Amino acid sequence: MREKTLYILAEDLYRMGNSSSSRLANVRRSDINTREIGETDFIVADNNGVSVFTKEGLDECPLTGWVWELKAGTILPAGLTIVKRGSKGHHMIVPAENMPLAKYISLLESVAMFCEKQYMKRA
Structure with missing residues (x-):
């Protein structure tokens, strides 16, 4: 049986x-x-x-719209992990292993339940 790793967010992510x-x-x-x-x-x-x-990273990125927060300490379900990608402060929630796309989306939906709406970011 393959060992599963749980990831706990070390900092607030948006x-x-x-x-x-x-x-x-x-x-x-894409x-x-x-x-x-x-x-x-x-x-x-x-x-x-x-x-x-x-x-x-959020403050530096040009994106606008509603900001949602995932608090530090949030546990990602087995199957998801966080990687740093691209510009400073940019991360991605990625699959830890190949899996059906529908399962990945389902895991993301389970994390989305912990997102809290914060504020409208404007240009």
Whole structure:
């Protein structure tokens, strides 16, 4: 049996969403790599996924809209991990292993329940 690792957020992370949702489970096909096996789409565990930011990264990024917070101490379910990517303060929540895309989205939905709407970020 493969060992599962749980990740606990070490710092507050932020996601840009809209007024009603963090859109954490809104996976853009252009941001991930998938492979079709049979009739099922699998997400490839290659450190691509959905973006989140530290406070510093959020302040520096040009995105605008509703800011949603994932508090430090939030436990990510087995199957998800955090990687630092790109600019300072930019992270991604990614699959820890190849898995059906629907499972990845479901895991993100379970994390999205812990997101709290904070404020409207303007240009």
